[in-house]
Amino acid sequence: MKVSIFDVARKSGLSVVTVSRVLNNSPSVREKNRQRVLNAMKELDYHPNAAARSLARGKTRIVGLIATTLQDSFLDEVMREITTALESHGYFLALSVSADKQDKNHYLIQEERVDGLILLSPIHEAEYVYELNKRNLPFVLVDNQTNIPSTSSVIVENDKGGYDATKYLLELGHTKIAHIRGPHLFRSANEREKGFLRALREAGLEPFAVEQGEFSINEGYRIARKWLDEDRLPTAIFAGDDYLATGVINALLEAGIRVPEQVSVIGYDDQFLAQELRPLLTTVRQPAQQIAHHTVDIILKLIQGTLQDSVTVKLRPELIIRDSTQRLKP
């Protein structure tokens, strides 16, 4: 039933070593013999055994990716790009979407199942970092919360995103601008707020308000509702992410306030919702492709030992202007 490299060797009249060479595209195989082997493989419907290869090589050629969710267009896109990039280098992605299990005993880490690990938007990365260093397992943090010394990471300049978004609202003539920031737990939330404040400061303005809430539609709704109840609205709102922005708009429209005519709203992340719900959302987009590209580059170098020091790549977000913002009417 099972066909191994020995069967191929016998069938082709060559040795297992030669078959192995063909398998690994070694150049030192006479073309004629290569064909003989290839034919034998086809006839026998031979498929190499991953476990055996891993054991013999001491490498799995698998890179793990741990995320807490993929219910997020941004993370989903990053993940897909990473998958593609890795495959083009002969590696595979072992994806793990484990809820909150910030498990130091994650199965990908255990039992040497992967050659390296990517932590995508981790929450408590410090706990992992300790274990990974101890295990001597190469890893890269992507969109992480904390700066950890001598650890490679790929991040996006969130303060720039916050700054650009706010700057844009200012250019539209707004002066009563509010911000809804995400939880303090997230570096991104802190940095976006920082960018927001900086832009206002440069314009000599005070924020209309800075509220805080989880990254969710419900929270955005709640906060906008609060403003509505107080009968005290800004003319523009920079929301910490698209879900908050969506909740805000939902509450405003429900209350009969027109967006963007009466209030402009900017989100962050360019989730799929931003391009589907009306009014289409002005937002800040993170460069998923570039993130994936740099991440794979780093992890492979780390695995191959080509990279000595740790690297941190910072990428810039991009403002995407759609229909939820407009010039302030005098």
Place this chain on the structure above:
Amino acid sequence: MKVSIFDVARKSGLSVVTVSRVLNNSPSVREKNRQRVLNAMKELDYHPNAAARSLARGKTRIVGLIATTLQDSFLDEVMREITTALESHGYFLALSVSADKQDKNHYLIQEERVDGLILLSPIHEAEYVYELNKRNLPFVLVDNQTNIPSTSSVIVENDKGGYDATKYLLELGHTKIAHIRGPHLFRSANEREKGFLRALREAGLEPFAVEQGEFSINEGYRIARKWLDEDRLPTAIFAGDDYLATGVINALLEAGIRVPEQVSVIGYDDQFLAQELRPLLTTVRQPAQQIAHHTVDIILKLIQGTLQDSVTVKLRPELIIRDSTQRLKP
């Protein structure tokens, strides 16, 4: 650097066989020796090598799950439940979210990396089925499109969902009810429509309209916009999924039509949006937990050879009543 089972054997003064037994919880190890081994493992920070175990056992203890997307609360939930259920049986989930690559050469299938495979909401499952049968690899289809003979699957009674949703609208007094169905490619779309039509027929009514569109907010928006432009609205709409429903509501509200006061809308799937965007959406929920439970049950039995014939499990959806529907005002 690397510590193997031999090191543990030496350190504990016992043989590798005994260490292996401890590793596999074999009962035939004197408790005292078990402790000796356990201590040695701890002191050496020993971790068994997955590749070696797989090779020796001829099994990987890994089950693969192939999905085309997890950007869907329903699929996401199913995936998480499956992960948990498998782990409780000592198996791990290898997750692959590969876009459209309906790859018969999927890396999980190649090289005997998994003991079994779960295809979650596959589109062109037939192509996989052939290859998997040929490879003699156990697999289960979940929420699949096509009935394939002697193939195990877990599905939800979509016609019942469509029937229940429509029945509910009828009970609310509606008679001008429209349906927006998903693409013909999806069995779920066809079945939901069937349920819709059956309920109407029983009530002696004709559908107000049946439109078709992709499962997306934009399509729902487009179709509702069309009705608005024709100035011809139903009093109730059963949308093929929550995204379509969201698009419909978005268009109606934008046009100043109140939901549910003027038009009732029902969705399908109970996506996270259904519980966040106002009006909160009345929808039909699929039993993710049960799906996961049965799926894992089947795949494990298949792997263990306990299951002879193929099984098909059919589960029932549940109507969730929220704020987007209301009794027709006379």
Place this chain on the structure above:
DNA sequence: TTGAAAGCGGTACCAA
């Protein structure tokens, strides 16, 4: 209850 030895299916070093 314990252990010696033979694989599991490949890769890699060294000779030829």
Place this chain on the structure above:
DNA sequence: TTGGTACCGCTTTCAA
């Protein structure tokens, strides 16, 4: 360019 052979780390007989 080719092949013999010794592993890779663990499990599984089979005896003791």
